[in-house]
Amino acid sequence: MSDSEEDKDLDEDHNDLGEYEGDRNEAGERHGAGKAVLPNGDTYHGQYENGKRSGQGTYRFKNSARYIGDYKQNLKHGQGTFFYPDGSKYQGSWVDDLRQGHGVYTYPNGDHYDGEWHQHVRHGQGTYSYQDTGSKYRGSWVKGAMDLSGELLHANHKFQGQFTNNLPLGPGKYVFDNGCEQHGEFELMEQVTHTHTPTSRVNKRPRLRSSHPSLCGSVEYSLQQAADGESREGPRGPKSKPRGPGDGYFTSTGYEEEVLSTPPNRRGW
Incomplete structure (x- = not known):
């Protein structure tokens, strides 16, 4: 009440x-x-x-x-x-009974958001930190969701790019702590999930279209290896799986990757 x-x-x-x-x-x-x-x-x-x-x-x-x-x-x-x-x-900060302005919200699971609010929801610039993984999202929020430009910071790599309603969409790149980078563009692709019922479920999920597996001097050193924390000298640590605010898991390997045979125009990446 x-x-x-x-x-x-x-x-x-x-x-x-x-x-x-x-x-x-x-x-x-x-x-x-x-x-x-x-x-x-x-x-x-x-x-x-x-x-x-x-x-x-x-x-x-x-x-x-x-x-x-x-x-x-x-x-x-x-x-x-x-x-x-x-x-x-x-x-x-509060305005007329609503969270508005700058504020810090700590959630029951230990996650916390530090940033701007508007009419009771996350809106503006802010950082969401995940207690169980140590990962963070830092960037823009629109009506409670990750939107526009931002970056996801993990244990051994980060993603920088554009977001729409908590999902990466548009140009972006992965940057790994060993110097490798993965550039590309996310698109929403339909994925059909077959169930035991007469109908199938169609979901849309981001899919990364990239020009090459990595920018670290070797096409054999793939995004999967980098995301798993592997270097040429061996493993570098556990894979990070941050949970989005209210929206399942986001990982660098959680989306389908398509390597193009012809690199697209990289201007502006």
Whole structure:
């Protein structure tokens, strides 16, 4: 339940509106420091102005969630921290009860996002870090999804390129810590998945069209080897499999690769 439902535009003196202890103005409105216990069991302890929460305060929900920070006209507005019942936490800027501006969101699994928000979703520039792999996405977000330009940073390589709705689409490249690079362009290709039902499922997944396996002096040294952490001297470490925010796994070898016999025009890569 939104904390804005407390006692909006209601007469505070009615017994069914909960209890209040604190300062009032000449009109009898809550004004200054006070404590309120709502009929639903939520509590608020903080500043009021002309009957509404304004200034610093702490709101505790009966479901164990709580907000500590700035209020304006009964809405979270300014800097504040929200602790959610599932263990996640947001610390940052609020505008009219919505996450907006710069903020850090820590998820229950340990992942966290540090960046810009707009109307309660990731939007603008930001970095999403994956707890289980140590990988990161750093770049642009649009309405909660990885979009436009960005890079995925893994243990021994990174991908730099264009994204659309959490998927790599358009020109991009893999850069490995041994100096190898893989340039190409991602396209959405249909993939048919046969099931036990009379119908088949058609999914679209990115497919990399590349001019050559690698840019490290040997066509025999492939993208697969580099992604597996192999060098000419042997293994270099485990393959990284970062999980996208809410969208399965993304790896450099998680998409079909097509090596062209004739290299395309590389201008602008």
